[in-house]
Amino acid sequence: MKTKLKQRQTIKSLLTIVFLFTYFLGSAQLKGGHILGAMGLQSGTQAPANTLSVYVPGYLYDANSLRDANGDKSVANPDITMFITGAGANYVSDFKILGANYGATILLAFASNTIQGNSLDATNSLAFTDMYVQPLQLGWHNKRADFVFSYQLYLPTGKFTAGASDNAGLGMFMNEFSAGTTLFFNDKKTLHFSVLASYEINGKKKDTDIKTGDILSIEGGLGKTFYMLNAEKTAPKGILNAGLIYYLQYKVSNDKIPAGNIILEPDKDRIGALGAEVNYFHIGCTTSAGLRWLSEFGAHNRFQGNTFFLTLAHVFSLAKEKKE
DSSP states (O other): OHHHHHHHHHHHHHHHHHHHHHHHHHHOSOOOSOOTTSOOTTTTOOOOSSEEEEEEEEEEEEEEEEEOTTSOEEESOOOEEEEEEEEEEEEEEEEEETTEEEEEEEEEEEEESOOOSSOSOOOOOSEEOOEEEEEEEEEEEOSSEEEEEEEEEEEOOSOOOTTOSOOSSOSSOEEEEEEEEEEESSTTOOEEEEEEEEEEEEOBOTTSOOBOOOEEEEEEEEEEEEEEEOTTSSSEEEEEEEEEEEEEEEEOSOOBEEETTEEEOOOOOEEEEEEEEEEEEETTTTEEEEEEEEEEEEEESEEEEEEEEEEEEEEEEOOOOOOO
């Protein structure tokens, strides 16, 4: 009797391991919270001091293939399109810390077809997803270069159940540190190159011991600023930014997926992308609109496709008017 019981337990454990191994081969690599394409031109520059920017993002990711660990196509047309929208706000003060202006950002977002990893079953309708909070943002402005440093976290506010296909969130706390710069190649600061590096540290997924590996993301662009003059050509009425943008992302440490007494550690993933950005700021109504498009390449162990990012924003000036 005891022998049969042990055999049943052994078979059950083996079936559990096989199930988890099969499932996570389909869903690994595990995805982090960093949204690629959210940053582009002048990614190393903080917004002006004494401003509050209220914005609405529109993110669309269209996967056209799934790549294996060698970079070869394992699925040619996965037919997965992820969409994110919401409402956010960014505040920059004139309060100084280490010579930098202090700022903060928050984003409440909704997502559909949330990609958890490499699983083809991403089927959730538009629902509240994980919240983005940036409690610390520091920005320095110099004659030929700007610098930024920030800390942000992603709160697991979206629906999550391990193994489900309709999850709206990733089910884990994510901490991220970012640092970057925008370099200006002329005194008028109209020709610029930027780079922003972000390092994401992920916690365990809800009610599991599954842990996504740390992720490094690098974003920026090379662009030109144009000042659009009014009819009298006496003052600018708008500012146009246009140029080439890029992003790179690497899984720095392996995902850890417990399966019985075994810890599965799938091969780390990576991706690159090149594209273009154009954004316009209307000075009179202090409103901006920006569009980014990036085409991915060099994917290993993850989806490869196209990223589209549309942002609409209104900027409120909080500076006190000087009395004459």
